[in-house]
Amino acid sequence: MNSEPSGVDPRWGAAARAAWALDPDFVSVNHGAYGATPRAVLDAQTAWRTRMEAQPGRFMRAELPGALRAAAARLAAFLGAAADDLAFVANATEGCNAVLRSFPFAPGDEILVLTHGYGAVRNTVRYVADRAGARMIEAAIPWPRPAPEAVLAAVVAALSGRTRMAVIDHITSPSALVLPIAGIVAACRARGIPVLVDGAHAPGQVPVDLAALGADWYTGNCHKWLCAPKGAGFLWAAPARQAGLHPPVISHGLDRGFLAEFDWTGTRDPSAFLAVPAALDFWEGMGGMALAARNRALAAAAGAGLAARLGTEVGTEGAGAGSMATVRLPIAPDQAEAFAARLLAAGTDAPAHRIGDGAWLRLSAQAYNTDADYERLGDIVVRTLGTTA
Numbered sequence: 503m504n505s506e507p508s509g510v511d512p513r514w515g516a517a518a519r520a521a522w523a524l525d526p527d528f529v530s531v532n533h534g535a536y537g538a539t540p541r542a543v544l545d546a547q548t549a550w551r552t553r554m555e556a557q558p559g560r561f562m563r564a565e566l567p568g569a570l571r572a573a574a575a576r577l578a579a580f581l582g583a584a585a586d587d588l589a590f591v592a593n594a595t596e597g598c599n600a601v602l603r604s605f606p607f608a609p610g611d612e613i614l615v616l617t618h619g620y621g622a623v624r625n626t627v628r629y630v631a632d633r634a635g636a637r638m639i640e641a642a643i644p645w646p647r648p649a650p651e652a653v654l655a656a657v658v659a660a661l662s663g664r665t666r667m668a669v670i671d672h673i674t675s676p677s678a679l680v681l682p683i684a685g686i687v688a689a690c691r692a693r694g695i696p697v698l699v700d701g702a703h704a705p706g707q708v709p710v711d712l713a714a715l716g717a718d719w720y721t722g723n724c725h726k727w728l729c730a731p732k733g734a735g736f737l738w739a740a741p742a743r744q745a746g747l748h749p750p751v752i753s754h755g756l757d758r759g760f761l762a763e764f765d766w767t768g769t770r771d772p773s774a775f776l777a778v779p780a781a782l783d784f785w786e787g788m789g790g791m792a793l794a795a796r797n798r799a800l801a802a803a804a805g806a807g808l809a810a811r812l813g814t815e816v817g818t819e820g821a822g823a824g825s826m827a828t829v830r831l832p833i834a835p836d837q838a839e840a841f842a843a844r845l846l847a848a849g850t851d852a853p854a855h856r857i858g859d860g861a862w863l864r865l866s867a868q869a870y871n872t873d874a875d876y877e878r879l880g881d882i883v884v885r886t887l888g889t890t891a
Contacts, residue, residue, distance in 0.1 A: 513788055514796055518869040521784075529850035529878045531804075533868040534678070534703055534826045536732065537725040539781075546780030547731045550773040562769070569776055570765055576779045577724070577736060582711035588738045589764030590775040594702035595622045596750060597721025597737035598669070600764075601698050602630045604747045609635030611666040614657070614695075618643045618674040618857070623700055627669060636666070643679070645858050646817040646830070650682040653822075658689050665695050672710075672722075673703040676855035678826035678864055679818050680708060687717050696743070702735075703727065706785055707794055707825045718743045727794070727825065727868075730781035731774040737764065788869050797825035800867035804876035805829050808865070811880050812887075817862055825868070831861040832887065838862070841886065848882045 521540045524530050530538065539547075550569075554561045575585035591597045603626070607613070613627050617640050624638070631638045641660035644652045657670070668690045672683050683699060690697045696718040704710050706727030712720055720738045724730035739747055744760040755762035789796070805816045805827025817828035831854060833841055838861035842854040854863045865879065 511789055511792070511796070514793065514869050515872045518788070522870055524870065527849070529852075529875055529882060531865045531867075531871060531875055531879050532851035532853060533866040533871075534675075534726060534864070535851070535853065535866075537723075537727070537729060538868070538870075539725070539731050540729050540784050543729060543731065543777055543781045543784055547773045547777040550776040551771070554771075554773065566772060567765065570772060571761075573776050573778050574736075576782060578738075580782055581705065581722075581736075581738065582713045583738050584713075586761065587712075587741060587744070588736055589761060590772075590778075591721065591735045591737050591749070591764070592733045593725070593735040594700055594721045594723050595620070595626070597719075597735060598623045598698065598700055599626050599750045600737055600747065601719045601721070601739075602626050602667075602669070603750065605630070605667060606746075607631065607634035607636045607666060610664060611636040612639045612662060612664040613637070614639050614641060614660055614665050614668040614670075616641050616643050616657070616669075616671055616674065618645070618677045618679060619669065619671055620675045620700060620702065623669060637664075639665070643674070643677075645677065645679075646815060646828075647819045648679070648822060650685070650821055653679075654682050654685045654689065657686050661690065661693055661695060665693075667696050667698060669698045669700060671703075672699055672701040673707065673824055673826075675703065676864065677817055677857050677862065678703075678824060678828050679822050680824045682821070684715060687715055691716060703824070703826075707797075709791065712738050724778050724781060725774070728778075728781050728785050730778050733771075733774040734778050734781070793869055794825060797867040797869070797871075798823060800871060800873075801825050801827040801865065804865055804867060804873075804879075807876060808863075808880050808883065811884070817857070826864055826866045828857075828862045828864050831863050831883075833861045835859060835861050844886050844889075845882060848886055850879055850882050852879055852883075 578585040578588040627638045641657045673680050687697050699717045699720045701722035705722050724734040725732045751767040753767045809816045809829045814830035835856040838854040838856045
């Protein structure tokens with residue numbers, strides 16, 4: 503398997519590994535889960551922490567507000583949004599909680615989610631639905647290798663006159679499926695249904711233009727594909743959707759406006775937020791969307807190679823494929839979680855999930871990955887399968 507094109511950018515592959523502090527003895531092919539923060543970005547975060555601890559009171563009161571807004575403005579520009587419409591949150595799950603727990607659902611309302619939706623967000627939907635007397639409705643995503651039109655049709659078929667909100671993943675977490683998000687948002691808006699987009703995996707993996715997309719809310723992570731420190735997420739809200747939107751932690755800014763509420767929710771370490779511009783500098787320096795295209799090609803080749811080795815199939819292809827790939831495992835669906843634990847113990851972080859009637863392994867491709875990583879992954883998977891009862 504050789505997925506690197508001739509004349510490959512020298513910033514990628516083995517040459518990139520030194521930019522991260524990754525364990526060389528561990529097969530790191532799960533960047534999509536928790537990311538991995540480069541040394542340069544960690545240094546920027548440390549510099550912010552040092553500045554904060556030099557005089558915490560002065561920093562929190564006099565320096566942080568402007569620094570936080572400057573960092574948000576840089577991120578907003580990258581996402582095609584106005585700075586005043588974007589606030590930092592710890593992660594996309596927190597952003598989804600803010601929107602869902604602020605929305606005035608009523609008895610009989612329906613909240614649409616996807617069968618491939620992220621488990622924590624589905625739990626949040628269940629939580630708010632139970633307390634409001636509403637219902638969680640699932641749109642059944644075709645699988646594997648669904649055409650974009652089939653995904654859109656599945657979402658539209660699940661909408662009804664009672665749908666009060668659609669919670670749609672930009673890229674699904676367990677199945678790594680890049681959804682036709684613009685078409686889904688447009689279909690919902692045509693029916694007067696507001697859309698919350700869970701973009702946890704999107705920034706840095708696919709282009710994101712919030713102004714053009716037209717969703718009502720969009721939340722995402724910077725710690726995944728943009729390589730920011732852990733705890734750096736964002737929530738964007740259209741101006742018309744900001745009134746009544748509150749963070750999960752209510753603090754001094756209550757009812758003083760979107761930014762007043764979200765920019766201060768109590769004392770916390772803001773260095774992950776403030777290091778986001780350094781992460782953007784790093785990502786752009788590594789090639790930006792050219793790196794994302796390389797990662798997409800590497801993930802596709804790695805997934806196809808592993809599927810061929812196992813005699814199974816891949817889950818995504820074409821427009822539905824990103825910088826992650828999924829491969830069917832030759833085990834029972836209910837063995838997926840235990841198999842993932844066995845892989846971790848064997849030296850790789852590749853996760854396994856039950857999707858529909860199968861068990862699927864997900865792998866990621868980032869700048870530091872090479873073909874050799876996936877050869878090692880294949881060896882571990884085959885060896886672990888041989889010891890699976």
